[in-house]
Amino acid sequence: MQNKTVLIADDEQRIRKLISDFLQREAYIVLEADNGQSALALFAAEKIDLVILDVMMPEPDGLTVCREIRKKSSVPIIMLTARGEELDQLFAFELGADEYVTKPFSPKVLTARVNALFRRLESEKTLERSSNGLSIDTESRLVCLDAHPIELSPKEYDLLAFLFENRGKALSRQQILNQVWNFDYYGDLRTVDTHINRLRSKLGDNASLVQTIRGYGYRFEVEK
Amino acid sequence: MQNKTVLIADDEQRIRKLISDFLQREAYIVLEADNGQSALALFAAEKIDLVILDVMMPEPDGLTVCREIRKKSSVPIIMLTARGEELDQLFAFELGADEYVTKPFSPKVLTARVNALFRRLESEKTLERSSNGLSIDTESRLVCLDAHPIELSPKEYDLLAFLFENRGKALSRQQILNQVWNFDYYGDLRTVDTHINRLRSKLGDNASLVQTIRGYGYRFEVEK
DNA sequence: CCAGATTGTCACAGCTTTGTTACGGGATTT
DNA sequence: AAATCCCGTAACAAAGCTGTGACAATCTGG
Numbered sequence: 260m261q262n263k264t265v266l267i268a269d270d271e272q273r274i275r276k277l278i279s280d281f282l283q284r285e286a287y288i289v290l291e292a293d294n295g296q297s298a299l300a301l302f303a304a305e306k307i308d309l310v311i312l313d314v315m316m317p318e319p320d321g322l323t324v325c326r327e328i329r330k331k332s333s334v335p336i337i338m339l340t341a342r343g344e345e346l347d348q349l350f351a352f353e354l355g356a357d358e359y360v361t362k363p364f365s366p367k368v369l370t371a372r373v374n375a376l377f378r379r380l381e382s383e384k385t386l387e388r389s390s391n392g393l394s395i396d397t398e399s400r401l402v403c404l405d406a407h408p409i410e411l412s413p414k415e416y417d418l419l420a421f422l423f424e425n426r427g428k429a430l431s432r433q434q435i436l437n438q439v440w441n442f443d444y445y446g447d448l449r450t451v452d453t454h455i456n457r458l459r460s461k462l463g464d465n466a467s468l469v470q471t472i473r474g475y476g477y478r479f480e481v482e483k
Numbered sequence: 484m485q486n487k488t489v490l491i492a493d494d495e496q497r498i499r500k501l502i503s504d505f506l507q508r509e510a511y512i513v514l515e516a517d518n519g520q521s522a523l524a525l526f527a528a529e530k531i532d533l534v535i536l537d538v539m540m541p542e543p544d545g546l547t548v549c550r551e552i553r554k555k556s557s558v559p560i561i562m563l564t565a566r567g568e569e570l571d572q573l574f575a576f577e578l579g580a581d582e583y584v585t586k587p588f589s590p591k592v593l594t595a596r597v598n599a600l601f602r603r604l605e606s607e608k609t610l611e612r613s614s615n616g617l618s619i620d621t622e623s624r625l626v627c628l629d630a631h632p633i634e635l636s637p638k639e640y641d642l643l644a645f646l647f648e649n650r651g652k653a654l655s656r657q658q659i660l661n662q663v664w665n666f667d668y669y670g671d672l673r674t675v676d677t678h679i680n681r682l683r684s685k686l687g688d689n690a691s692l693v694q695t696i697r698g699y700g701y702r703f704e705v706e707k
Numbered sequence: 708c709c710a711g712a713t714t715g716t717c718a719c720a721g722c723t724t725t726g727t728t729a730c731g732g733g734a735t736t737t
Numbered sequence: 738a739a740a741t742c743c744c745g746t747a748a749c750a751a752a753g754c755t756g757t758g759a760c761a762a763t764c765t766g767g
Contacts, residue, residue, distance in 0.1 A: 262630065284616065286630030365582055412743055429624040450745055452725065472624055473724070473753070474637030636754055673714090674756055680715065697713065697764070
């Protein structure tokens with residue numbers, strides 16, 4: 260995944276730095292604007308993945324900026340405001356803000372929200388069309404890779420489905436055996452290896468989707 | 484789950500009792516300190532799960548205590564302050580405080596925040612992040628340094644996870660051997676050194692995160 | 708500043724883990 | 738019933754990991 264770019268618009272330099280420091284620590288790229296005007300300019304000029312807007316700002320205020328951005332883009336927006344400005348809050352949601360954080364806030368909370376927001380967007384995307392080119396229809400037990408159907412044996416299908424269901428997680432051989440085979444299956448752990456091998460060969464160029472975790476088991480990659 | 488221990492540091496006896504009563508009602512174990520000095524002493528002596536610090540305190544003030552604790556530990560910290568000391572607030576977050584509550588506050592609000600804080604930590608348990616740019620996702624067994632994944636052998640992963648879990652603590656070679664290797668492992672203590680060496684080289688510029696404690700063992704630094 | 712102790716570094720051989728392939732028995736399909 | 742497919746096991750090859758020992762570098766106390 261590319262590093263995401265976040266635009267922070269707030270007139271207080273300290274607040275910007277505070278947020279910026281925390282987000283950079285999480286490997287986000289951060290751009291800063293100290294008023295609505297330059298925020299809009301930056302947004303037009305750069306590829307922005309998330310906007311954090313202070314409601315109270317000189318020139319065009321945060322709500323106006325939010326409205327302007329929404330005219331052109333559906334980029335996620337987080338609004339910041341002083342506590343208790345309830346009116347603003349409702350207004351912001353109507354304008355299409357995605358999150359709403361009241362000052363004073365802890366930067367940890369904010370970064371957590373940012374992360375959660377991106378995770379949410381990411382998972383919505385994978386549901387639409389599994390981002391790694393793989394789609395599994397559990398009803399028809401049909402598997403397609405880059406729009407081409409691939410033929411799998413029953414065990415291969417179950418194994419792939421289980422891996423896919425838990426993609427991103429490290430799975431031990433024992434876990435896999437317990438879930439994909441009978442729970443009380445009494446056999447060789449290496450059986451898993453063999454089936455992984457068969458799966459990989461059927462995945463062709465995408466064999467690397469199934470990663471080996473030495474000394475532990477396997478993991479299905481979330482992205483290609 | 485064990486009962487959590489909370490350390491309250493405030494010079495006003497009245498405030499301490501107020502918070503203490505409410506927290507005890509929620510089955511927390513509460514320790515009290517009426518100045519920064521004894522707060523630090525208590526923190527060093529006891530296993531503390533949360534610290535509540537008044538900014539205005541005699542001897543070392545709350546901010547100083549916060550900084551001191553952060554040098555050694557990533558324990559959650561809640562700061563208390565009189566309303567309107569915005570400067571302190573930003574300062575506190577930069578120092579690594581997790582929450583910020585302004586006086587006067589209702590004890591209900593505070594206990595609610597305490598509960599929420601623990602819940603949040605509980606849910607984020609699998610993804611351990613530290614302020615030094617390292618993240619260990621125990622679910623995927625993926626380790627990232629400054630957002631770049633790094634490849635570790637099984638032993639290296641286990642070792643790093645153990646060090647990280649106990650970051651800030653000095654760990655003897657024997658302790659490390661007992662925990663990371665089989666408990667009854669019967670081998671050379673120097674084996675630890677070799678693996679530390681390998682870890683360090685994979686940490687690249689961040690090798691200094693693993694500090695040598697001469698005549699004893701190693702310690703994983705809390706901050707970079 | 709020296710001697711001894713402690714730690715860093717490195718290479719290597721043995722070992723463990725994993726990839727790969729083949730095969731035979733059993734199940735399923737035709 | 739024959740043919741085909743699927744599955745688990747075993748055997749071998751390849752890759753990667755690990756512990757050890759030797760030597761260098763560093764630290765510490767005298």
